[in-house]
Every structure is written in C-alpha cells, then in structure tokens.
Amino acid sequence: MDIHITKLNKTYFSEGRRIEALFDVNLAIPANEIFTLLGPSGCGKTTLLRSIVGLEMPDEGEIQIGDEIVFSTRKGIFVPPEKRGLSMVFQSYAIWPHMNVFDNVAYPLQTQKKPKEEIRDRVKNTLEFVQLGGFENRPATKLSGGQQQRVALARALVAQPKVILFDEPLSNLDAKLREETRKELREFLTTLRITAVYVTHDRIEALSLSDTVAVMKEGRIVEIGTPKQIYFDSDRRFVADFIGRANLVEGSAAKVEADRTIVNTALGDIVCSKKKDVSPGDAVVVCVRPEFIEVMEKTGGEGPNIFNGHIDSLIFVGDAYEGEIRVGDTVLIVRVEPTLDVHQGDEVALRFDPDHCSILLK
Amino acid sequence: MQRKSTTLTLGLIVIVGLLTVCPVVMLIVGSFSQGLGSFGTFTLEKYIQSYTDPAFAEIILNTVIFTLGSAIVATLLALFLAYLNTRTNIPFKFLFGVISIIPMMIPHILFAVSWLLLLNPSNGLINLFLKDVFNLTHSPFNIYTLPGMILVEGLLDLPIAYLILAPALAAFDVSMEESSKVCGASNLRTLARVTLPILRPAILASITLVIVRSLASFAVPSVIGMPGRIYVLSTHIYRIIATGFATDYGMAAAVGMSALAASTILIYLYRYLTAEGDRYVTISSRGYRPTVIDLKKAKYPFFVVVAILSFILIVLPVLVLLYTSLVPYSMVPSARAFSMMSLRHWTEVLGDPISILSVKNSMFLGIFGATLGVILSIFVCYAIVKVRTAASGLLESLSFLSFSFPGIVIGVGFMWLFVRTPLYATIWALLIGYIATYLPYGIRPLTSAFVQIHAHLEESSRVCGGGTLYTLRRIVIPLLIPGIVSAWILMATMFVRELTLSVVLSRPGTEVLAVQVLRFAEDGLWGKLSALGIIMIFISTTLVILASLTGAKLTKVKTVGGEETQKKLQEPSVK
Numbered sequence: 001m002d003i004h005i006t007k008l009n010k011t012y013f014s015e016g017r018r019i020e021a022l023f024d025v026n027l028a029i030p031a032n033e034i035f036t037l038l039g040p041s042g043c044g045k046t047t048l049l050r051s052i053v054g055l056e057m058p059d060e061g062e063i064q065i066g067d068e069i070v071f072s073t074r075k076g077i078f079v080p081p082e083k084r085g086l087s088m089v090f091q092s093y094a095i096w097p098h099m100n101v102f103d104n105v106a107y108p109l110q111t112q113k114k115p116k117e118e119i120r121d122r123v124k125n126t127l128e129f130v131q132l133g134g135f136e137n138r139p140a141t142k143l144s145g146g147q148q149q150r151v152a153l154a155r156a157l158v159a160q161p162k163v164i165l166f167d168e169p170l171s172n173l174d175a176k177l178r179e180e181t182r183k184e185l186r187e188f189l190t191t192l193r194i195t196a197v198y199v200t201h202d203r204i205e206a207l208s209l210s211d212t213v214a215v216m217k218e219g220r221i222v223e224i225g226t227p228k229q230i231y232f233d234s235d236r237r238f239v240a241d242f243i244g245r246a247n248l249v250e251g252s253a254a255k256v257e258a259d260r261t262i263v264n265t266a267l268g269d270i271v272c273s274k275k276k277d278v279s280p281g282d283a284v285v286v287c288v289r290p291e292f293i294e295v296m297e298k299t300g301g302e303g304p305n306i307f308n309g310h311i312d313s314l315i316f317v318g319d320a321y322e323g324e325i326r327v328g329d330t331v332l333i334v335r336v337e338p339t340l341d342v343h344q345g346d347e348v349a350l351r352f353d354p355d356h357c358s359i360l361l362k
Numbered sequence: 363m364q365r366k367s368t369t370l371t372l373g374l375i376v377i378v379g380l381l382t383v384c385p386v387v388m389l390i391v392g393s394f395s396q397g398l399g400s401f402g403t404f405t406l407e408k409y410i411q412s413y414t415d416p417a418f419a420e421i422i423l424n425t426v427i428f429t430l431g432s433a434i435v436a437t438l439l440a441l442f443l444a445y446l447n448t449r450t451n452i453p454f455k456f457l458f459g460v461i462s463i464i465p466m467m468i469p470h471i472l473f474a475v476s477w478l479l480l481l482n483p484s485n486g487l488i489n490l491f492l493k494d495v496f497n498l499t500h501s502p503f504n505i506y507t508l509p510g511m512i513l514v515e516g517l518l519d520l521p522i523a524y525l526i527l528a529p530a531l532a533a534f535d536v537s538m539e540e541s542s543k544v545c546g547a548s549n550l551r552t553l554a555r556v557t558l559p560i561l562r563p564a565i566l567a568s569i570t571l572v573i574v575r576s577l578a579s580f581a582v583p584s585v586i587g588m589p590g591r592i593y594v595l596s597t598h599i600y601r602i603i604a605t606g607f608a609t610d611y612g613m614a615a616a617v618g619m620s621a622l623a624a625s626t627i628l629i630y631l632y633r634y635l636t637a638e639g640d641r642y643v644t645i646s647s648r649g650y651r652p653t654v655i656d657l658k659k660a661k662y663p664f665f666v667v668v669a670i671l672s673f674i675l676i677v678l679p680v681l682v683l684l685y686t687s688l689v690p691y692s693m694v695p696s697a698r699a700f701s702m703m704s705l706r707h708w709t710e711v712l713g714d715p716i717s718i719l720s721v722k723n724s725m726f727l728g729i730f731g732a733t734l735g736v737i738l739s740i741f742v743c744y745a746i747v748k749v750r751t752a753a754s755g756l757l758e759s760l761s762f763l764s765f766s767f768p769g770i771v772i773g774v775g776f777m778w779l780f781v782r783t784p785l786y787a788t789i790w791a792l793l794i795g796y797i798a799t800y801l802p803y804g805i806r807p808l809t810s811a812f813v814q815i816h817a818h819l820e821e822s823s824r825v826c827g828g829g830t831l832y833t834l835r836r837i838v839i840p841l842l843i844p845g846i847v848s849a850w851i852l853m854a855t856m857f858v859r860e861l862t863l864s865v866v867l868s869r870p871g872t873e874v875l876a877v878q879v880l881r882f883a884e885d886g887l888w889g890k891l892s893a894l895g896i897i898m899i900f901i902s903t904t905l906v907i908l909a910s911l912t913g914a915k916l917t918k919v920k921t922v923g924g925e926e927t928q929k930k931l932q933e934p935s936v937k
Contacts, residue, residue, distance in 0.1 A: 055821050081824040082832075094822035098840045107836075111827035155826065 001066040001162040001195055003029040003052060008061035010047055010219075021047040022058060023219040029197060030212070034189055036198045038206040039216035040242065045199045046167055048216070052197065053088050053165050054081035066162060082111070087156035088165040091172065093148045095140045101127070102136035104151055108159040126158040130188070146177050153188070164189075166198040170205060182208060203243050207231060215239045237360045240287045247293070247332045248360070249286045253278050261359060267327050271304045272357040285360040290335045292356035295323070296349040297342055305352040314344050325350060371745045371753045375760060378742060381798035382763040385775030389622070392778035393615035399781075408612040412602075417593075425577065425594040427508055428515065428587075432579075433523075433572035435516025437565060440523035443668065448531040450655045452664055457672050462524045465675045467902055469859035470518055470581035471879050472895040476679035477514045478586055479888060481505035485692035487682070494694060506590025515582045517675060519575050523568040530564030567635040574628045577621060578768035580862040581876075585883050595621045596770050600865060603774065611777055618771035629766035680899065687892035707889035717894055719871070720878040721901070724858050727793060727874065728905060732804075732854035735797045739804030739849055740842075746805075747812035765802045769862030772799055777866055787869035795863050796856075803852040811845020840916075847913030854905045858898065875901075 010022040021044045029035045037045040050056035052063060054070065057078060063071040065086070070079040087108065096104055102123055109119045127133050130150040135143075140151065149169060156164050169185075170178045186209050189196050200206050206213050207227040214224045215238075223230065223239045234240045237248060251265030259274045263286050270286050278284060309327035314336065321336035325348065334350065342348055393409065396402025412418065447458040465473075480488045481503045489501035504510065538560065542552040558565075576582075583597040593601065595617065602614045657664055685695065688703040711717045745751075746758045764772065776795045780786045785794065815838060823833040861876035868877045875898045882891035 053825055055824065080829070081821070082827045082829050084825075085827075086825060088822070088825045090818045090822055092816060092818045094816065094818035096819060096822075096837060096841075107823070107828070108826040111832060155822075159827070 002031040003027075003163065003195070003197070004062075004064040005029075005048075005052070006062040006064075008048070008051060008058050008063065010044075010051065010056070010058040010060075020044075020219040022051070022061075025061070025219070025221055027214065027221060027224075029195065031195050032193045033211040034186075034196045034198060034209055036200060036206045036210035036213045037216055038200060038203065038213050038242075041201055043216040044219040045201075045216050047219075049088075049165050049167055049197060049199045052163075053086050054079060054084050085159075085161055086163045086165060087159060087161040088167065089149075089152045089156050089169040091168045093152040093169075093172070095143075095148050095151055097141045099140055100136065101132065101138045101140055101143070101151055104140050105154045105158050108155060112159065122158055123154075126154045129157070130154045145173055146181060149173065149181060153185075157188075157192070161194075163195045163197065166196065166200075168200050168202075169198075171200075171202070178205075185209065207243070215242065232356065233358055234287075235361055237285050237287075240358070240360055245290055245333060247288045247290065249288070249330065251284060251286060253280050253282045253284055253359075256280060260354065263359065266330055267307050269304075270352060270357055271354040272359050273355055275359040277361075278359060287358050287360050288332075288352050289356065290322075290333045292353040293332065293334045294351040294353070295325070295334055295336050295340060295342070296351065297340065297346075298349060303351075305354055305357070307350045307352075308347065309350060310347045311342060311344050314342070368751050368753070370741070371749055371751050371757060374742055374745050375753060375757050377738070378757060378760045378801070381794070381801065382760055384779055385772050385795075385798070386622070386767070387775075388778035389615050389618055389771065389775030392612060392775070393619050395612055395778075398611040398778065408610070408616040412613045412616045418598075421593050421595060421598050424508065424587075424592055428511055428583070428594050429573045429576040431508070431512035432515035432519055432576040433569040435512055436519040436523040436572045437527070437568045439516065439520050439671070440527045440568060441565065443520075443524055443671070444528040444531045446664060446668065447528060448534075450657050450661075450664070452657060452661060452668065454665060454669075457668055458524075458528075461668075461672050461675060462521045462528070465518070465521050467855055467899075467906065468676070468679055469861070469876060469879075469895070469898055469902070470579070471585060471859075471861050471876050471883075472683060472898065473518055473679050474514055474582045474585040475879070475883060475888075475891060475895065476682040477510075478505055478883075479682050479686055479692065479892075480678075481510065487692065487694060490692070490694045504590075505586055506592070508592060510590075511582050511586050511592065514586060515576050515579055516572075518579075518582065519572045520675065522575060523572055526568040526571060527561075527564055530561060534560065563635045567632055570628050570632040570635060574625050574632070574766065577625055577628075578770070578862065580770055580865065584865075584880060596768060596862070599770050599774065603777075603866065611774060614774045615778065618768075618774050621768050621771050625768055625771075626766050680896075683892040683895045683899075685892075686888050687896055690889070692888065707893045711890050711893040711897070714890070716873055717878055717890075720873040720875050720894075721897060723789060723792075723872060724875040724898075725901060726789065727796060727860070728854045728858040728901070731793050731796050731857045732850050734793070735800065735804045735853045736808075736846060736850045738797065739801065739808050740846070742801075743805055743808040743812045747809060761805050762802050764799050767799070769799060769860075770866060773863040773866030776863070780867070787872060789872050791867050792860075792864060792872060792874065795867055796860055799863055800853055800856045800860075803856055804849040807848040807852065808842070808845045811842050814845075815841050843913055843916050847909055851906050851909045854909065855902045858902050858905065 005025055005027040008022050008025040010020075012019040012021050023044075025044075025048060037048060039045045047056055051058045051071070052065075058071065058073075060073050061071070062069060062074065065084065068079075069075065069077055070084050071077060096107075099107075105123045105126060106119050109122060123136070124133070127135060130153050132147065132150050132154065135147070140148070143151065149172075152169070170181055173181060182205060198206075198209060207230075210227055212224065213227055213230050215222045215230065217238055222236055223234060225233075230239060231243055234243065240246050241248065249265045249267060249270065251263040251270070253261055254264040254269060255262040256278060257274075261272050261274055261278055263270045263272055263284055265286060272286055307327045309325040309332070312324040312326050312331060314321050314323045316338075320338055323334045323336045325332050325334055327350070332350065336342065391401065392398075394404050394406070396405055396407070443458060443461065446452045447455055478486070480486050483489060483501040483504040483506070486501065486503065486505065489503055492498060492502050505514075534557075539552050539556055542556045543549075547555065577595065580596045580600065583592075583594045584600065587594060588597055599614045599617050599621070602617065603609045603611060686692070687707050688705070689699050690702055690704070690706065693699045742757060742761050746754050746761075773795065776791070776798075780791045785791045819837055819841070820833055823837045828836065859876055860874065861880065864874045864877045865880065868874055875894065879891055879894055879898070882888075882894065
C-alpha cells in the first residue's frame with residue numbers, strides 16, 4: 001500500500017528554542033518497496049515515521065495510507081495509532097518484559113479478538129518464519145539482543161499489516177550481528193513484498209537495504225533516489241558528503257561539452273561527467289570518491305585528470321591503505337592498493353575517472 | 363491533553379504542598395506564638411526561654427555524641443559487611459540480603475526494648491546470667507548510658523548504612539586498585555590512596571544519613587535514654603509536650619526548629635555527597651567482575667561473625683520478647699523459668715481495651731493509610747516521570763521534603779495545624795500525618811517502576827492495535843504491580859510501627875501500637891509489652907506476606923491467557 005504525505009509541518013519548542021522537526025514535507029512512498037529515510041540525528045526522520053504511525057501529531061498537513069486519509073488538519077482527521085492497521089519495530093524493540101515470547105507476538109491478534117486456534121497457528125508460523133520456532137514459552141527477558149529483535153519483527157509481521165515501519169531497528173546490535181540481520185531483513189521483506197518504511201542514520205544500512213532512499217536534513221527532504229543514484233549521482237553537497245567518503249573540490253564551470261563538463265579548480269582543470277543546468281562560469285563543487293582515484297608510482301604523466309602530489313600520510317586499514325595526498329594546497333583522500341610500493345613522502349601521480357567526477361550544485 | 367496534564371501536576375503540587383509544607387509553616391508560626399490555643403502576638407520569648415536553659419547545652423552535647431556515635435558504629439559495621447559480601451568468597455551470601463532487609467520489619471521500639479531486657483543493670487538477662495556465673499555483686503553492663511544508646515541505635519541503622527555502601531563497593535572498579543599496585547604502591551598505600559578516597563563519598567553519605575536518622579530517632583532515646591536521664595533533642599521535645607505540669611508547644615516548636623535546620627542541612631549534604639558518588643561511579647568501566655579475595659581458612663570465622671550479627675539483628679529481639687511475654691518476671695532461662703511460664707501477660711493484654719483499640723487503630727492506619735498513600739504516590743510518580751512538565755521538578759522536591767524532617771518535630775507542626783481543625787484528636791489526624799511523613803517510601807519504588815515502563819512499551823501496544831484502556835490493562839498496570847506492592851509494603855509496615863509522629867498526635871481514643879508499647883515501657887510492664895510487641899511483629903509480617911502473595915497472584919492472572927493458549931498449543935503435538 002502506498003503512502004502519500006502532503007505539506008507536513010511540525011515544530012517543537014525545546015529549552016526555549018524553536019525546532020523545525022518537519023518543514024513542508026511532501027513524499028510519495030511507493031507500495032511494496034523498502035523506502036528508507038536517511039539522515040543525521042535530529043533531522044526529523046523519526047518524527048516523520050512517528051507521524052505516519054500516529055504516535056505524533058503534526059501541526060499541519062495530510063497523510064494518506066492507501067485510500068484512507070489517516071491525518072489531515074484541513075479535514076480535521078486524526079486516526080489514532082491503534083486504528084491505522086500498521087505495525088512498527090522500535091529502536092528499543094519494546095518487548096514487554098512481563099510476557100513470554102508467545103504473548104508478545106500474539107498481542108496484535110489478541111487486540112483483534114481473533115479465535116484462539118487462529119492466533120496459535122499464526123504465531124507459530126510467524127515465529128518459524130523469523131527462525132524462532134519453539135521459543136514460545138521463553139520469557140521475553142531471557143532472550144539475546146538478536147532474538148529480541150526477531151520477536152519484535154515477528155510481532156510486526158503477525159497481523160499481516162499494510163505497512164511496516166522500522167525505527168533504527170539494528171542500532172542496538174553489535175557490528176557483526178547487525179550485518180547478518182541486515183541481510184536477513186532484506187530477504188524477509190523481499191519475500192513478503194510488503195511496504196516498509198525504514199529510518200536509519202547508517203548510510204550502509206540505507207544503501208544495502210533500500211529500493212528508494214530519501215535523505216533528510218533539518219526537517220526537509222533533500223534528495224530522493226535509488227541507492228545508486230544517491231551514491232554516484234547526487235545533486236547536493238550535503239548528500240554526497242553524508243552518504244560516503246568524498247573529496248569535494250570547489251571550482252567554476254569552464255566549458256560545457258556534449259557529454260563532459262570541464263571545471264576549473266585549484267588543482268587544475270577537472271573533466272567531469274555531464275550535468276544538466278550547468279553553464280560556463282557557474283560556481284560548482286566536484287565530488288570524487290576515493291575509490292575512483294587511481295594512484296600511480298611515477299609522476300609527470302600527461303593527460304586529462306592527472307595531477308601530481310606527494311603522500312602526506314599512509315595508514316594501513318586492512319584491505320588497503322588510506323592515504324592523504326597533497327596536491328598544491330588541497331589534501332585528497334585516496335585508497336592505495338596494498339600491492340603498490342609507495343611510502344610516506346613519495347611523489348605520486350593521481351588520475352580521476354571522469355565518469356565518476358560528479359558535479360554538485362552548492 | 364497538555365492542559366489536562368498540567369492541571370494534574372498543579373493539583374498534586376497543591377495536595378503534596380499542603381501535606382508537607384503546612385506543618386513546617388505552622389511549626390515556624392508556632393515557635394513565634396504565645397500558646398497552642400491562640401497564636402497571640404509575635405514573640406521571641408519561646409526561643410529565649412528554650413535556648414537559655416542551662417540544661418540545653420548538655421542536651422546538644424548528648425545529641426552530637428549520640429548521633430555521631432551511632433553513625434560511626436553503623437557505618438563501620440556496614441563497611442565490614444559490604445566488603446565481605448562484595449569482595450570476598452565468604453559462604454552463604456544470601457545472609458547479607460537478609461541482614462539488609464529483615465531488620466526493617468522489626469519495630470525500632472521493640473528492638474530497643476529487647477536490648478534493655480538483656481542489658482539493664484537491675485534485671486537484664488545477660489547481667490543476671492553473668493552475675494550468677496561469676497558471683498558478681500554488680501551488674502557488668504549498664505544500658506542506660508550513651509554508649510548503650512549508641513550501640514542499639516547503631517545496630518538499628520546498620521541496614522541503611524549497608525544499603526548505601528554495598529552498591530558503592532559493588533560498583534567499585536578493581537582495576538583502579540590494580541593500576542595502583544602496578545604503579546608500585548603497597549597494599550596499605552593502595553588502600554589509603556585509592557580505595558578509601560574513592561569510597562569516601564559513599565562513606566560520608568552513609569554517616570550523614572545515619573546522623574539524620576538518629577537525630578530523628580525517638581525509640582532508643584525514649585526507651586533507653588530517658589530512664590538513664592540522658593536527654594537528646596527528640597526526647598527533650600517530648601519532655602516539653604508530654605510530661606510535667608504545663609505542656610508548652612511553643613517551646614517545643616522553638617527547640618524543634620534547630621533539629622529541623624540541622625536535619626535539612628545534613629540532607630542537602632547527603633544529596634551533594636551522593637551526586638558526587640555518582641560521578642565517581644561513572645568513571646568506572648562497564649561490564650567487569652570484581653576480583654574476589656579468597657579468605658581461605660578465615661572464611662568460617664568471618665562467617666560466624668556475620669551469622670552472630672544476623673542473629674543479634676533478627677532472631678534475638680523476637681526471642682527475648684517471646685520469652686519475656688511468657689515468664690512472670692525477669693529471670694535467666696532455666697528449668698524453673700520454663701516451669702513458671704504462662705499465658706498470663708497475653709490474656710492481660712488481650713483483655714486490655716486500650717491495647718485492643720491500639721491494635722485496631724494501627725491495623726486501620728496500616729491497611730487503609732498505606733492504600734491511600736500508594737494511590738497518591740501513583741499519581742505523583744505519574745506526574746513526575748511520565749508527564750514531565752516544568753512543574754514536575756517542584757512536585758518531586760515537595761514529595762521528598764518530609765524525608766529530611768524529624769518525625770517528632772513534624773508532629774509538633776501538625777499539632778499546631780490540627781488543633782485548629784475538627785481533625786484534632788481523631789484517627790484522621792494520624793492518617794494525614796503518616797501519609798505526609800512517609801510519602802517518600804511510596805514514591806521511591808513507584809518512581810523506578812514508572813521509569814521502567816519505557817514510552818516505547820506503551821506506544822508499541824498502541825501500534826499493535828491496543829487502545830488506551832487495553833494498553834493500560836495489559837501493559838501498564840501489570841508492569842506497575844511489583845512497584846505498587848513494594849510501595850504498599852513499605853508504607854504499611856512503617857504505619858504499623860509508627861512511633862515518633864504518634865507520640866505527639868495520638869490522644870485518648872486514638873492510641874496506636876507503638877505508643878501503647880511506650881506506655882508499657884514507661885510503667886515497666888515488660889511482660890505485657892512483650893506480648894503486645896509480638897502481636898505487632900505478627901501484624902507487620904502478615905501484611906507483608908499477604909501483599910506479596912496478592913502481588914504475585916495479580917501478575918500471574920495477567921499472563922494466564924497466554925499460558926492457557928500455551929497448554930493448548932502443546933497438546934496437539936503430544937497427540
């Protein structure tokens with residue numbers, strides 16, 4: 001089921017300061033997809049999620065889930081959370097400590113007064129689906145973090161809701177478990193073909209889980225796209241910087257060609273991939289990710305996008321070296337293959353892949 | 363909705379404010395007034411009269427020695443016990459839990475009386491026994507002295523000191539000691555330079571709190587101090603209002619002001635110290651286990667010491683009272699003593715209309731008072747923890763205010779208040795006074811219960827389709843029940859044994875158990891006292907057990923639905 005959000009506004013007053021948690025948010029979340037709200041803490045992503053589920057009342061706007069308007073200031077509608085037929089996985093999992101696993105998972109069905117046999121079967125099936133078969137009698141407090149997370153997921157799935165909302169559900173797991181659970185979650189959600197709205201501040205989680213990512217900042221949606229679009233072809237400096245490690249070089253557009261744009265920077269001219277709406281003389285920022293900078297032992301090579309510099313520092317990080325290379329006054333972050341025989345202080349040449357030099361609007 | 367919650371908080375501030383601030387205001391007004399009946403004109407006469415009394419200096423000196431002495435005794439013993447429990451491999455560690463909880467259930471006045479029955483110079487059981495064995499002409503011990511008072515008060519306050527020190531020792535990061543040793547310091551130097559300084563806030567907090575408690579203590583000073591003519595502030599106030607020809611509530615208020623001031627300052631000091639203590643704790647790393655010192659052969663001697671202490675704290679008082687209630691007069695246990703045992707004291711007490719009235723009154727106050735107190739506490743905690751408006755902080759400070767007021771002083775304040783109302787000399791006066799004074803005992807456990815109910819737990823139920831009432835019934839109340847039960851138990855036991863407030867507020871017709879025990883003690887009717895004392899302990903214990911059982915049953919009922927489905931769930935698989 002799809003979700004349509006129109007002109008949603010919400011303002012808080014915290015310690016005497018006015019905080020715009022949501023500012024004119026317009027959003028269409030497509031059905032049966034994993035849609036992620038990504039952003040730094042305090043950007044309003046959790047407020048938006050809680051507004052969709054009904055735990056928060058926005059000051060203004062309209063939210064429509066499927067055909068039903070669940071919130072509208074203009075029409076004076078506010079459907080309480082228990083009537084919206086959604087489900088949610090909380091950051092803290094919100095497993096009820098006084099109930100066992102069965103009661104926790106059965107709860108949504110019990111609120112719907114379903115017959116006991118049906119509840120029993122559906123809880124059993126759901127627990128098996130999340131690989132917790134046979135855990136029914138376990139007290140909820142006697143579970144590991146990963147198991148609690150699965151109970152929370154089972155509880156969210158058991159009533160076969162229209163939409164599932166996730167509020168940073170993996171942030172309380174340790175790094176290794178988080179990676180495994182992320183993969184599992186992706187599998188579960190793809191199998192079920194369910195609409196999922198997922199909130200996170202973790203860019204890897206967002207990139208690997210989502211069909212669509214919306215990046216938020218200070219209560220506003222900054223950019224929406226597929227993970228690849230967001231990563232490789234962002235329009236915004238904030239997004240490019242937030243989504244991954246990036247070298248951002250300021251300059252001005254010098255020449256616009258058929259499929260290339262040449263930008264004049266402190267490094268020299270950088271040949272970039274074509275961007276619409278850029279005309280010569282515009283102030284722009286070139287974004288080059290470290291993995292698209294080739295490091296060469298010999299200096300002095302000629303050609304487009306080749307720059308000479310020397311290695312300021314070189315740190316071994318396991319699968320590669322992370323290097324800082326000074327070109328003139330600019331320091332660039334690069335990835336150096338461990339097979340390359342270079343050392344701190346060496347002069348090296350860098351080559352930027354023009355296809356992956358993208359132009360950002362400031 | 364916001365407006366409704368603000369109204370709730372403001373309403374509670376008014377109620378709690380009336381309960382806790384009113385008696386203090388009346389105490390201050392009273393101390394500048396001419397008499398209880400009518401305020402008269404503003405006068406400093408009562409202050410001049412009480413503070414120029416030549417005996418007053420001695421009372422202050424006694425109070426300082428008594429409170430400080432008790433604090434040192436209690437803290438040293440608690441430190442010893444806490445160290446043994448948290449840092450050594452002493453066997454039977456459950457005893458430490460028993461020591462820190464059970465003595466709270468034995469009324470202080472009965473504990474004091476049992477020691478008096480053991481160690482008084484004329485017929486104390488231990489004295490009689492030692493005189494017999496060693497053919498002494500004089501009793502070796504005299505409890506009617508400051509050291510005697512300090513010993514008993516120190517033992518009484520041991521659980522409080524332990525409850526402060528044990529968590530501090532348990533949270534102690536041993537790596538701090540280890541790093542000191544790695545730096546080349548000897549064991550002794552480590553103790554002096556690292557261990558004790560880190561524990562210092564907790565030790566000082568324990569000393570401060572025990573001083574506050576013993577300053578407010580009335581049981582030991584009245585039962586042991588007064589017969590020996592050793593007066594401290596609380597008994598001095600009692601003397602002014604309850605004995606002699608002319609009772610003077612103005613003078614009592616004037617004297618009470620200094621106890622109130624001292625107590626309030628000490629509580630602020632305690633808060634400061636515990637805040638500092640928290641700061642120390644946060645430095646320590648998480649998730650470590652303290653290294654346990656192997657006591658080896660010393661294990662059992664140390665255990666014997668702990669066992670004797672628990673015997674003294676829990677079993678001995680009850681045994682002495684039971685024994686005394688059965689023998690006709692004080693005598694060392696012997697074949698003759700056992701042959702003379704009878705239920706005479708018991709039948710006398712059960713036939714005494716005032717004793718029976720005091721049982722009824724105390725049970726009413728315990729059951730009904732604790733229930734009312736818990737209901738008020740639930741609302742207050744809800745406003746403090748869940749509503750959290752700007753006024754919540756004020757409400758919180760107000761509810762904990764009475765914690766720093768000595769009971770007898772607040773009793774004098776209530777007297778100035780109630781004498782102007784139809785509540786005077788009724789059981790309702792006691793009820794209101796009890797709830798006001800012991801409100802922190804209800805709020806403490808309920809606050810932690812409310813804190814435990816994370817907002818997500820309720821929200822999650824709403825999202826799962828549970829409406830407000832459904833969520834309240836299935837999530838909030840079941841999670842609150844343990845907190846409600848412990849709050850009720852604490853309040854009910856406190857109310858059944860209440861002495862300090864009651865000696866001021868209790869009038870003919872509103873006698874309560876502890877006051878009746880005090881009357882028997884003043885008249886030297888030890889047999890009847892002991893019988894009534896055993897009844898008192900029996901009532902407290904029964905209330906505790908009933909409340910715990912009810913709590914266990916209530917929490918069970920809530921999950922039965924699930925368990926039933928569970929059984930059905932398993933049946934088919936068996937077939």
